[in-house]
Amino acid sequence: MKAPLKKRIVSYLIDIIILLVILGFINIFYNPDNTALNKQMDMISLEYYSGNTSFNEYITDLGVIYNQIDRNNIIINILNIIFIVIYFVVFPYFNNGQTIGKRINHIEVRAKSNKKITLLKLFVRNLIINGLVYLLAVTVGAFVITPSIYFWFISLLGIIQIGLVFASMFMVLYRKDKKGLHDLIAGTWVASER
Amino acid sequence: MKLYVLRxxxxxxxxxxxxxxxxxxNLTRKGMVQAREVKQKLKDVDFKAILSSPLTRARITASIVANKPIKIDKRLIERDYGDYEFKKKTEVDYNGFxxxxxxxxxxxxxKDLMNRIDSLIKELLDKxxxxxxxxxxxxxxxRGIHYYLTGIPKDNDLTKLAIPNCSYRVYELSKEDEK
Structure with a gap:
């Protein structure tokens, strides 16, 4: 039986809160020093809003600084990816497709055919709804994208990631089968506990 | 190898x-404008590699100038000025330093500065x-790179070379010149 919408939303919120707490702790213990870069960012913003630099120059300089910040954040980004994968992919794989949020709400992720969910399906699902597309692309992109076009790179990525999340949300809300984009691509559905 | 050394x-x-x-x-606005001017001057040069010091002022300059991703190399970090840090040149024995x-x-x-330059240049020549x-x-x-490549002057004074912000020098190197 399909999981009730309300339970899906509540379990998603519980999982996001748990993850934010975990990632918050990581940030407390490992916090790269971006003070100089942030100060440089303040300076270029002030110059732009004072009318001393053009929009194009501002955007390019912003991208250059974001690029350096993302490079500094490589370890924290990798840790974030690892924890998202552990929480949303590995943990449910060994727990009947249930995260903590889903367990509390007695719902689970299943493969289309009702077979046991695979790691790949869980990974693909979470690429879309839990920011993994953005995080993975930024982690690699910070080192392979030309700094002067970096702003456009992360903007495009952000739009894609948010677009995927919103598309999935609306599909879950309005489709008859309650399948989001992440369910359709990964071949999964969310059911009430057996 | 054609080595461009940019401040x-x-x-x-x-x-x-x-x-x-x-x-x-941090860089000033003028510093960022200077970097954009250098980008224009070097726009036709096809760099195989762009390496920067890990300090922000160099990383931002490099990123503005660069037409490809930059690499950070600790051997390019500024010389440690010890007790002279944040003092005026006139207040310290700058020439002695x-x-x-x-x-x-x-x-x-x-000599430690020259050693890290030596290790970097040899690696670049190989690569x-x-x-x-x-x-x-x-x-x-x-300054260290310049005197490493051109030789230490007889009076041992390395302060004579002026290196304005965002100025660059070009050196032609070959493996035969290796020390």
Whole structure:
């Protein structure tokens, strides 16, 4: 039986809160020093809003600084990816497709055919709804994208990631089968506990 | 190998005429404009590699100039000025600090600076023997590279070379020249 919408939303919120707490702790213990870069960012913003630099120059300089910040954040980004994968992919794989949020709400992720969910399906699902597309692309992109076009790179990525999340949300809300984009691509559905 | 050695753009401490070694100090607007001007000048040069000091002023300069991703190399970090950090050149024995024959009283020894330059240049010559390479660094390291490649002057005084912000020098190197 399909999981009730309300339970899906509540379990998603519980999982996001748990993850934010975990990632918050990581940030407390490992916090790269971006003070100089942030100060440089303040300076270029002030110059732009004072009318001393053009929009194009501002955007390019912003991208250059974001690029350096993302490079500094490589370890924290990798840790974030690892924890998202552990929480949303590995943990449910060994727990009947249930995260903590889903367990509390007695719902689970299943493969289309009702077979046991695979790691790949869980990974693909979470690429879309839990920011993994953005995080993975930024982690690699910070080192392979030309700094002067970096702003456009992360903007495009952000739009894609948010677009995927919103598309999935609306599909879950309005489709008859309650399948989001992440369910359709990964071949999964969310059911009430057996 | 054609080696381009570029100093970062103007910083806040440059305006105040303070020594800034391994500490962070930010680029001014003029410093960023200088970097954009260098980008224009070097736009036709096909760099095989662009390496920058890990300090923000050099990283930002390199990123503005670069037409490809930059690499960070710790060997390009500014010389450690020790107790002279954030002091005016006139307040300290600056000439003594940059005299190759004198014993260092503070900061990084010139010979240690030359050793890291030696290791970097040899590695670059091995990796990019026939290519253009851009190094974005600081006045101290640019000075070190210059005298490493052209030889220490007879009076051992390394302060005579002026290295304005965002100025660059080009050196032609081949493996045969290796020390």
């Amino acid at each position: 970062h753009g103007e910083t806040e401490t440059n305006i105040l005429k303070l020594i800034c070694g391994k500490s962070e100090c 940059w005299n190759y024959a004198r014993k260092q009283v503070t900061g990084e020894n010139i 990019y023997p026939n290519s253009n390479v851009l190094l974005v660094t600081h006045s101290g390291v640019a």
